[in-house]
Amino acid sequence: MIRPRKILLIGKPKGYSILAIAEELPDNGKIFACAEEPYLGVYSQEAFDHSSDGKKISLRVGPVADTLEALHAEDEHFDIVFIDADQRNAVQYYSFVMDNHLLSMDAVICVENTLMKGQVYLENVSDENVLAVRKLNAVINSDPRVEQLKIGVGEKLLWPEDYPSYQWYLGDRKPGTKQMRIVLYLQVILPVQSGLSLIRRSPVPPDAVIESKTQVVKDEVFWGCNQCRILERLRLDGRVAYVTGGGQGIGRAFAHALGEAGAKVAVVDLVLAKAEAVACELSLKGIKSLALAADVSKPEDVQRMVDAIVARWGTVHIACNNAGINLNSASEETSLEEWDKTFNVNLRGLFLCCQAAGRIMLNQGYGKIINTASMASLIVPHPQKQLAYNASKAGVVKLTQTLGTEWIDRGVKVNCISPGIVDTPLIRSQELRPLVRRWLADIPAGRLAQPTDLQAAVVYLASEASDYMTGHNLVIEGGQSLW
Incomplete structure (x- = not known):
């Protein structure tokens, strides 16, 4: 929907998912998939090599923190960043992406597994993975730099006008309903059973405090003519x-x-x-x-x-x-x-x-x-x-x-x-x-x-x-x- 050219995957996406996304990128598009262990295996790489879109995929195996540091040093920036919330240090990965400007101006961060099938909303949860995801959600919710939309599967369907905090639950509805049209707009269908948070930068508020050694002139050049980029x-x-x-x-x-x-x-x-x-x-x-x-x-x-x-x-x-x-x-x-x-x-x-x-x-x-x-x-x-x-x-x-x-x-x-x-x-x-x-x-x-x-x-x-x-x-x- 945003016509990305560069995508960063942090977590455990399946090989076929990576290839499906690669197929929708332009010829000069690139996917960087990074993970702690070589779980993708040689077979996925061989599959990529058999595809004409395999050249768009770069697998980087090793400590994710090191990979992100390397991408930052290479001055890479991305139009979409996928982060699997169900992994250790997901909060650090999100913070690194935001703090080090790995996002292009109109980029989107997609955080998967943010609902954990609803478990993050249950009381008295002791599962460490669920608590880690809850912590990540709290960090994102309190981050003034971003706004988000949550998508998940449940029995109840709430529309944006009914739920001003922008958490949408898409329930089972017959084809032709509003929710089905949303699905049809997607070029790549992603599973959202455990929740998917779509995050983007918030517009800079007029009263934002900008810390800089030089004076920032907030005129039409800064805000845009009639506040339009x-x-x-x-x-x-x-x-x-x-x-x-x-x-x-x-x-x-x-x-x-x-x-x-x-x-x-x-x-x-x-x-x-x-x-x-x-x-x-x-x-x-x-x-x-x-x-x-x-x-x-x-x-x-x-x-x-x-x-x-x-x-x-x-x-x-x-x-x-x-x-x-x-x-x-x-x-x-x-x-x-x-x-x-x-x-x-x-x-x-x-x-x-x-x-x-x-x-x-x-x-x-x-x-x-x-x-x-x-x-x-x-x-x-x-x-x-x-x-x-x-x-x-x-x-x-x-x-x-x-x-x-x-x-x-x-x-x-x-x-x-x-x-x-x-x-x-x-x-x-x-x-x-x-x-x-x-x-x-x-x-x-x-x-x-x-x-x-x-x-x-x-x-x-x-x-x-x-x-x-x-x-x-x-x-x-x-x-x-x-x-």
Whole structure:
């Protein structure tokens, strides 16, 4: 659920559990499993070696305290730390993790066996293991640095609103109940019969006493703008976006990026089937999407597009005007028909979209417009000849600058992205290979752009993090315009 990259296991997890978790990590993920004795045995290591995910697992056998010291010395930090409460010195392990900053900023500690099948709540208990777990729970409960959620199995089910100390007991319920949906969200199912405490850092209280040799300035840099961390400011939850030319290439990448950041996304393309295919991809990720067909060069199509989005989701917050075409010809042979067709889509269509979306945004006092220009607005790419395209993209930049200055005082920011040559199926043909080699010689980065190279930029320009930017041409071309 938190998309971890590094996980630390302290205790006695089974080999198959470790492998199950490893399978859900990204390729660069890592699990450090440490224990006092080699209980995992050679057979588990052999099993790991037979799995393609085994390379993500590092077994460290020996005194756990020494292993933690070594990890601290190696400056490791983890997104999830599993601690088995049913082991000697569990309190010390928890304290070491917290005191020595082995946790990344938004990490979670999962402490297993914190309920011991309910025994920790019984009176007159003499079992040393149960008393040790009770002590660990007391330490965690009294630690002002963290907040926690307890999950266990019992006959009674209490929801958070009924139990403000955040101890949840999940009882047996038929499929489809609230409790079952919680289980379905998990990527890896963990047994919780003996209890599982989920622990994370508490937000720093405004009156927190910070001991430091230097004065700590508690301003917006410290607390975050409007008390939001920087990554939270890039979120687009609750926003409504559209992407023209969204059925393929850069537009498809933009649609995925905006949706992953939390926006509802209308995918707009000249060909409805292409828009529907991308909308289907988004829905598989749980992103609310809408597929629309529109010819952006026609004002009636643009207005119909905007009206459909407003009818579905009430407004438009983010307008990503990406649709464009490129028709190559020598300048002396460029026909008026080719010139008009290029400008009708690349500049006229973009203007119509800016105007239609801008009216909604100006009325609501907020909006982000992101236009797709091109590196061709800065230089004359060669050896291809594309007069109409180059001139139209230069017009996109000037249009963006003009609207950006006119509308910022009314809450609407207008910026554009100028990509370099993007690696798409359209340029992978055999006959274009010599041309691609020529382009690569002119790019300091030594490669073509990938659509994913542009995704973070569109999210930034769509988010509140870029509220002070307007009329800007954000160039992403691997340095090609510098040579």
